[in-house]
Amino acid sequence: MEDWNEKCAxxxxxNVPNASILSYYALFAMQHRGQEASGISASNGKKIATHKQMGLVTKVFDAPTLKKLQGNSSIGHNRYSTAGEDSIDECQPIFARYSLGEMALAHNGNLTNAKEVRTRLIEDGAIFQSHLDTENIIHLIAKSPKKSLTNRIVDALEQIQGAYALVFLSRTKMFAVRDRYGLRPLSLGQITNPDGSMGYIVASETCAFDLIGATYIRDLAPGEMLVFEGAYSQHNTTPKSLQIFTPQPKFCIFEYVYFARPDSKVFGKNVYEIRKQMGIELAKEHKIQADMVIPVPDSGVAAAIGYSRESGIPFELGIIRNHYVGRTFIEPTQSARELKVKLKLNPIAAIIAGKEIIIIDDSIVRGTTSKQIIKILRQAGAKKIHLFISSPPTISPCYYGVDTPDVSELICANHSLEEVRDFIGADSLAFLSLSGLQKSIHHDDDNHQGFCQACFDGNYIIT
Incomplete structure (x- = not known):
């Protein structure tokens, strides 16, 4: 529920008529991954048109705007921006003209050697238009001596490090690629066009497929690049797969904890089922008597259902969320923060008063939001409040494409469990163990594929 933000979708x-319209609906479905800016680039086979702007998808695009983005291929991007970077220059897709023609690029992730690469490019004469590490990739492609765009992309990717899921658009082709670790999700789907021909979609989450009626095929493998071509000819448009890096799977475990929509399939598994299993494991690890189990909406719902099912303690929607609250206050005063929580969340005193309750949430970051939730539940008359978290304590920031606080602001990295409990004001506080989280992910299979869990154990896979 607290301040975790995925940087983009x-x-x-x-090979779909009016491809930009489908990109629009896909971005709408993935709005939760970024609310600061949105953009789409589309190609009609001869030129690429781009529109991007600060704001939500529905604000950035309307029917006249989408009509200008003509063509059978398109890419799109939703962005979550960090402080000080709210400008049109930081929006994606990035568009450029270079020796082979035109190209647009959208990126989910973060390059860990971006500063070194940028410094080298600037020393070689490159001129940057933004602070985005993504712009490094455009320059590397433009400067590559390779003859084809496919080989130039591979050449550029061999020079960067970090986490990325990328989509490239040229005038006639599209490329999709994941880093060798597969840190950020990217799935492939198929679309049947009115004339019976096949179109394709790649997206950060499969909830985008559901909205437009696409069929999920598979996830891109770590280190895989798909090349889409033939949309502007009579040739087969089936994407060609190139394994450009040896796979070293280390998927982002926090996709399951918080980022992804519960109706999505991420890394080959349904998110809702895993979150519910996290609640089941939490109940196995932390048994306690109480009158009811209440989720923090919407982040704790699935885990609370699992906890209730395993423990036998009744599930209640004891807190109602207002989904129409946007940015409210600029001044960072305590009263403003408290009011903002009340605007978003309102407890149902009629069922809470005089009761011992278990509150389920997915994580604690700074602890300030949890503190305010506990406070409003006390004011609603709760007799005892137990806060149970369906993930391990967050002790390390992420450097792979997630906007997280510095380690100095992570409350669990700097305080004991008892100190955190005392700060938030709960009668008890408990977290799911890391082994419990892993059990939740693998409860229905024996395929223990690798995950990056640096936010929980501090073991970074890329330095």
């Missing part, structure tokens, strides 16, 4: 649509 990406989508690519190929």
């Amino acid at each position: 990406i989508v690519g649509v190929y």
Whole structure:
């Protein structure tokens, strides 16, 4: 429920009439991954048109705007921006003209050697238009001596490090690629066009497929690049797969904890089922008597259902969320923060008063939001409040494409469990163990594929 923010969502649509419209709906479905800016680039086979702007998808695009983005291929991007970077220059997709023609690029992730690469490019004469590490990739492609765009992309990716899911659009082709670790999700879907021909979509989450009626095929493998071509000819448009890096799977475990929509399939598994299993494991690890289990909406719902099912303690929607609250206050005063929580969340005193309750949430970051939730529940008359978290304590920031606080602001990295409990004001506080989280993910299979869990154990896979 607290301040975790995925930096973006990406989508690519190929060989589909009015591809930009499908990209629009896909971005709408993935709005939760970024609310600061949105953009789409589309190609009609001869030129690429781009529109991007600060704001939500529905604010950035309307029917006249989408009509200008003509063509059978398009890519799109939703962005979550960090402080000081709210400008049109930081929006994606990035568009450029270079020796092979035109190209647009959208990126989900973060390059860990971005500063070194940028410094080298600037020393070689490159001129940057933004602070985005994504712009490094455009320059590397433009400067590459390779003859084809496919080989130039590979050449550029061999020079960067970090986490990325990327979609590239040229005038006639589209490319989709994941880093060798597969840290950020990217799935492939198929679309049947009115004339019976096949179109394709790649997106950060499969909830985008559901909205437009696409069929999920598979996830891109770590280190895999798909090449889409033939949309502007009579040739087969089936994407060609190139394994450009040896796979070293380390998927982002926090996709399951918080980021992804519960109706999505991420890394080959349904998110809702895993979150519910996290609640089941939490109940196995932390048994306690109480009158009811209440989720923090919407982040704790699935886990609370699992906890209730395993423990036998009744599930209640004891807190109601107002979904129409946007930015409210600029001044960072305590009263403003408290009011903002009340605007978003309102407890039902009629069922809470005089009761011992278990509150389920997915994580604690700074602890300030949890503190305010506990406070409003006390004011509603709760007799005892137990806060149970369906993930391990967050002790390390992420450097792979997630906007997280510095380690100095992570309350669990700097305080004991008892100190955190005392700060938030709960009668008890408990977290799911890391082994319990892993059990939740693998409860229905024996395929223990690798995950990056640096936010929970401090073991970074890329330095």
